[in-house]
Amino acid sequence: MSGHFAARLVVSITPADVGQRISLRRRLPTGEYSDVVGVLESWSDGRLLIRRRTGELAEVAEPSMVAAKVVPPQPPPRRRPRTGD
Numbered sequence: 001m002s003g004h005f006a007a008r009l010v011v012s013i014t015p016a017d018v019g020q021r022i023s024l025r026r027r028l029p030t031g032e033y034s035d036v037v038g039v040l041e042s043w044s045d046g047r048l049l050i051r052r053r054t055g056e057l058a059e060v061a062e063p064s065m066v067a068a069k070v071v072p073p074q075p076p077p078r079r080r081p082r083t084g085d
Contacts, residue, residue, distance in 0.1 A: 024068040
């Protein structure tokens with residue numbers, strides 16, 4: 001085994017996935033990669049709008065996508081255990 005790892009990058013989302021939670025990897029102009037996870041709010045005119053869990057809206061140019069998929073909804077926040085005070 002050569003020790004090289006080859007990842008398969010696939011964009012498996014479409015405009016029909018608007019309203020779904022997605023994970024998307026994009027290539028930045030610097031050549032670096034950046035991930036965006038959130039709800040796909042819209043996809044039109046080559047632009048995707050993704051609402052992150054913080055409420056921030058991320059805009060992604062369609063040609064910059066290198067991988068994307070629908071992911072399960074965000075789990076509910078965990079409750080802190082009671083301390084018994």
